[in-house]
Amino acid sequence: MSGTPAQRSTVGAITFRLVGFLFLVELTSGILQGYYVPLVTQIAGSLHVTTADYNWTEAAQLLVSALVVPVLAKLGDMVGHKKILLVSTAVTALASWALVANGGSFAIFLIAFAVQGFYVVWLPLEVALIFDRGRRTGTGPSQTRRAAGFLVVALEAGAIIGALASSKVFAATGHSVPLTLIVPAACVTLVFVAILFGVPESEPVPGRTLDVGGFVILTLALLFITGGLTFLRLNGPASWTVWVPIAVGLALFLPFGRWELRHRDPAIDLRVLKQPNMWPVQLTAGLFGISVLGAQIPLSAFAAASPAKVGYGLGHDPDVVSYLIGVYLVSLIVGAVLFPVFSRIVSPRAALIVAAFLVAIGYLLFLPMHDELWQVITNMVVAGIGSGALVASLPAAAAAAAPRGQSGIATGLTNTTKTVGGAFASAVFGVILHAGLSGDVSSGTGLGSYMAVWTICGVGALVAAALLFVVPRLAFADPEGVSAPEVAAEAVAAPRD
Structure with missing residues (x-):
């Protein structure tokens, strides 16, 4: 220090x-x-x-x-x-x-x-x-x-x-x-x-100003996209009420981008967002939202499913399922505590990559290992440690990558992209499980639906880990060779536009 x-x-x-x-x-x-x-x-x-x-x-x-x-x-x-x-x-x-x-x-x-x-x-x-x-x-x-x-x-x-x-x-x-x-x-x-x-x-x-126009466009885009995802869960993928709102929401990002690039104090500084130490973090947050917000209900449902009735699942009562959730939450705590320690041993970027790989490994392990309680616990602990590290590290990484005066919006965006990723996963997983569980039990489509959920979570985390390799090697680290008075003077003299 x-x-x-x-x-x-x-x-x-x-x-x-x-x-x-x-x-x-x-x-x-x-x-x-x-x-x-x-x-x-x-x-x-x-x-x-x-x-x-x-x-x-x-x-x-x-x-x-x-x-x-x-x-x-x-x-x-x-x-x-x-x-x-x-x-x-x-x-x-x-x-x-x-x-x-x-x-x-x-x-x-x-x-x-x-x-x-x-x-x-x-x-x-x-x-x-x-x-x-x-x-x-x-x-x-x-x-x-x-x-x-x-x-x-x-x-x-x-x-x-x-x-x-x-x-x-x-x-x-x-x-x-x-x-x-x-x-x-x-x-x-x-x-x-x-x-x-x-x-x-x-x-x-x-001297800052609130970009009302930019936030209005962004809010409308998010409203249309999340609304379409809600209708996906309600009406299924064949309904126009799903894809038209999503298409409109995505299309609104074009005028949003033009507006932001012209604004003196934009709602979201796209020039900062496109930097290699920022955009991979934001995309990782969205991909991480798929598993951390979208996979918990399917996991609980699988743990409660009776093998005698449907041919898969663990067949446990709600008390045991709650214990499983408790183990997962404890593993999140372990990951959050270990991340800053591990980042000092290697580097913050390397620790982020390892955390994303742990999430991927944890969910992909469900493909061959899902028949016994100890297997499910093992998978959830591995994924939970990685998830806990990402929950703690992604906002911190975004803050470290942001220029002065933009740390709040940078950390807030990690939350928004995670929420959108979770909304997407929740809607898609709901459709997948409904389609699988409404079919003939003997066909095995129900287990196949759970396999699809775990695969999406695992592959999403693998993509996030790959994206983090784009981040510069020494990103998110403390500046070296700079004394506290020098940093304070630099902050005072920083541009205020």
Whole structure:
């Protein structure tokens, strides 16, 4: 680390305090992601809808997340990442309390659950905050990798805590859904206070403007694409309602590109995006979304499928399936913790490539190894370690590759592309599994559908690993031979356009 011992001590103290409070934020984010899942049947019953209807809440939240993250991340770069972190937390808290007070209305619950998706921008903003602190001393990349690993530990620990706590709270409240839903709402409210008093503000570059036109075009493009993917799951691949919206969404990127290249302060700087240390990271995030967001439901379904009835699967009850998910989450934590250590031994780029290969190996191992519980656990642990490393490293890598004043939007884009990749995978996997499971069981088409899912996940990760070889060898590393005062002076003198 550059700088004098006193400077290093000061930097370490600030980073420890900052990461400590942000750890609480990500712990709450994990609780939000894990708390509602075990209560799906009970919540649906209280709203007088079916479980299938309830699934619309997840789809709506993913859509809102994909749309708002780029705008909020860019605003963080403009006015300060803490300010936007507070705004997004306040919106999430209001939405969480609306879930408690929905009065049995599914429409209100659907809107509130969708708006709760504002929490997805927390991790990109946190990474940008940490990187801003480290950039001033020339240690932004390494500090951000270490801190991001701890944040992912908090995220996954929160998911485990939320999943385990919700059913116990439900029982303790006499099976009252409104009382049970108070817990995540209270957690978000408390974390707002933690951010307000415990997190220092970043130093945004002054004189920035919000590219409203660019964000409008980008939002419309994402809306059409994700809408088409939703109809793919509902209506199947033969419907025009699938391909026309997707085609329109893709076509909108042409005027978006022309607009951005002419704008003085674009929503997304395409000149930065095309650099070899940036575009492979963003594409990797999209390909990674296929497995990390799209493969979990198929894996759970396979573990629960009865070999005696359908000829494949593990035939385990929900308790064992939940343990499998727990093992996968723990492996994510291991990967997040090991990544910064491994990146110091080799290089950040090499560690990213290894992580992508681990995801590929883990899913491709399902092709020959899926008949026994130990085989499935082995595959999930290998894929989980790689996935945990990528969850922690991709936002940090994007922040390290971004110029000053664009770390928020760069990290936010990794989240958006991951979400779009997950939406694509969820829709396609739904069609594949429906087609396979609706056929003759004796034909083996059901197992073939699962094989197709695992193959897509594995090949997607292999493509991501190949793309990362394009990244320059020393990308994402701390600048060498630069002292802290020199870096600070360079930051002050940096162009403000």
